[in-house]
Amino acid sequence: MYRDELIKILQICREQEDPFKVNVVDLLERVRKIFPLIKTEEEINLDLEALLSLSDVVLKQEDIVEHKTSLLYVDALLVLLKLEKMSLKELADSLRRNWKPIVEARGININFLLTALDYWGSKELLGKDIPIPPEREVEISMELSEELEKELERIKGEIKGEVDYHEFIKEDPLRRAYLISILATRGDISLRKDPMTEKITILPHPSAGEKVSMVIEVI
Amino acid sequence: MDIQDKIKRAAHILMLRSHSKPGVKGWELRRALGDDYIRVIELLDKELSDIGFKVAIKTESGEEPSSKDDYDDSFFYVTFKSPPDWPEIRGSGWRIDELAALAVAISLIAGRGGKAKYEEILDVLAKKIPERRARALITRFIKQGYISGEEELELGWRTLVEVDVKGLLKAIIGSSKQSTS
Numbered sequence A: 001m002y003r004d005e006l007i008k009i010l011q012i013c014r015e016q017e018d019p020f021k022v023n024v025v026d027l028l029e030r031v032r033k034i035f036p037l038i039k040t041e042e043e044i045n046l047d048l049e050a051l052l053s054l055s056d057v058v059l060k061q062e063d064i065v066e067h068k069t070s071l072l073y074v075d076a077l078l079v080l081l082k083l084e085k086m087s088l089k090e091l092a093d094s095l096r097r098n099w100k101p102i103v104e105a106r107g108i109n110i111n112f113l114l115t116a117l118d119y120w121g122s123k124e125l126l127g128k129d130i131p132i133p134p135e136r137e138v139e140i141s142m143e144l145s146e147e148l149e150k151e152l153e154r155i156k157g158e159i160k161g162e163v164d165y166h167e168f169i170k171e172d173p174l175r176r177a178y179l180i181s182i183l184a185t186r187g188d189i190s191l192r193k194d195p196m197t198e199k200i201t202i203l204p205h206p207s208a209g210e211k212v213s214m215v216i217e218v219i
Numbered sequence B: 001m002d003i004q005d006k007i008k009r010a011a012h013i014l015m016l017r018s019h020s021k022p023g024v025k026g027w028e029l030r031r032a033l034g035d036d037y038i039r040v041i042e043l044l045d046k047e048l049s050d051i052g053f054k055v056a057i058k059t060e061s062g063e064e065p066s067s068k069d070d071y072d073d074s075f076f077y078v079t080f081k082s083p084p085d086w087p088e089i090r091g092s093g094w095r096i097d098e099l100a101a102l103a104v105a106i107s108l109i110a111g112r113g114g115k116a117k118y119e120e121i122l123d124v125l126a127k128k129i130p131e132r133r134a135r136a137l138i139t140r141f142i143k144q145g146y147i148s149g150e151e152e153l154e155l156g157w158r159t160l161v162e163v164d165v166k167g168l169l170k171a172i173i174g175s176s177k178q179s180t181s
Helices: A003-015 A024-037 A041-069 A076-085 A088-096 A110-120 A134-144 A148-158 A165-169 A173-186 B003-015 B026-033 B037-049 B068-073 B086-091 B096-111 B118-126 B131-144 B157-162 B165-180
Strands: A190-193 A200-203 B053-058 B075-080 B115-117 B147-149 B152-155
Touching (some): A003 A041, A024 A041, A076 B165, A088 B096, A088 B165, A148 A173, B003 B075, B026 B037, B026 B068, B026 B075, B037 B053, B075 B157, B096 B118, B118 B152
Antiparallel strands (some): B053 B075, B115 B152, B147 B152
């Protein structure tokens, strides 16, 4: 007779995510009133389960209150608002004042050699494809090309035909010279130096000839 | 091995990284230094103190070991004794925007009770630095062990060792109070 009502109380206790939305006092009062009237063994079991579920809800409420009153609790929205207002310098200094970095010296060991392999095995540096195990490939591509790739594409797009090297880089000499050197190393473009005038020209295609290293004075 | 040799050995083990991540477990130190390894570490800690370093000991969950039994399973690290100055930070390759981004990620996760969505951290960072750079930095922090996870991010082992998270949150709130008043 009271089976359905007890199951309903159980469902409320188990399914409600916010324990403060469960009216524990009302439900306990209901369970107390039902108890003298129940007759079957199943109803007694359900009554016991309902009582235990209600005590679980109270425990959850207690945990939340305890956390919110502890020093560890900080209102997330408040933190978010403060973070948005702070400058990069203020943020960095807040971390610096609470930061004690790990100190370590690196000698040559197997991990060091694997990192070196990552570096020298990268396509960007050698301009040729060295077989790399797939799990390492992801690491390398994130490390070396994620930020540069778009910038390289943009610079490459600017080289429509043959252009004078120094004219091309004069807007931002160091940065553009750096990008050109990567494109040339990868074989996306090539550079030609006139032996008589020493004039350097950027060509929008790779060179068919032998690759040689070239030292260029930028500034 | 006399005690001075043991201290030297302990310094080498702790400071020369031999695993993929820093830190040496207590049982490894016991194997290398003997049963009195905790005393050796205490003496090393005193010596390091003079040059501004200390030995930090943390359990897997980032707590201080509470009993003697905890030491064998705890991780031992050498860290700065007090926060580094700006010249030291710049010298180690960190930029201001990188440190700021790490402060944002750690504070948001800690402020959310230990977990925060990747997208939420990205949204806040993208208001301060270019989104592409924000994504790259989050990836870097995960790789370095400062944060962990994918869609939902948590504090990583390195943050638990290096950062006073409670102090950071206080600084964030305190600093903002000054700037808004």
